[in-house]
Amino acid sequence: MPDTIHWFQYKPGLVGETRRVTHCARDTTETRIRSWCRREFETAAVEAAAEPGATPAPSHAVPCAPCVPCLLLATAATEQPTTSALTTEHP
Ligand SMILES: [Zn+2]
Numbered sequence: 001m002p003d004t005i006h007w008f009q010y011k012p013g014l015v016g017e018t019r020r021v022t023h024c025a026r027d028t029t030e031t032r033i034r035s036w037c038r039r040e041f042e043t044a045a046v047e048a049a050a051e052p053g054a055t056p057a058p059s060h061a062v063p064c065a066p067c068v069p070c071l072l073l074a075t076a077a078t079e080q081p082t083t084s085a086l087t088t089e090h091p
Contacts, residue, residue: 005074007049008033009064014045022049022063024074036077037069 006025023035033041050056052066 005051005078007051007060007063007066008035008041008046009049009061010041010045011047017064020064021067022052022065022070023067024070026074035067035070036073037067 006028007022008025009022010020012020023037023039023041025033026036027034028043031043033043033046035041047061048059049063050060052063052071056062
């Protein structure tokens with residue numbers, strides 16, 4: 001179970017700046033990354049990015065604007081349900 005979100009984005013210069021949004025990785029193979037918004041990327045075309053809004057680590061690129069579907073889905077998937085008002089499970 002992933003406890004951290006891996007952010008990535010197109011390397012600079014490959015696509016227009018308006019298409020450089022920072023996605024969250026859901027599945028990663030040797031050559032492909034699938035994002036939470038169900039797009040596929042070639043690993044060679046993307047770079048690891050810091051969490052949007054956070055201070056980037058030296059190994060991570062400065063993030064672009066976050067992909068909203070990725071942000072919502074990945075956050076929901078990694079969030080602990082203890083504080084969720086939607087939790088309907090009973091002990
Ligand atoms: Zn995305």
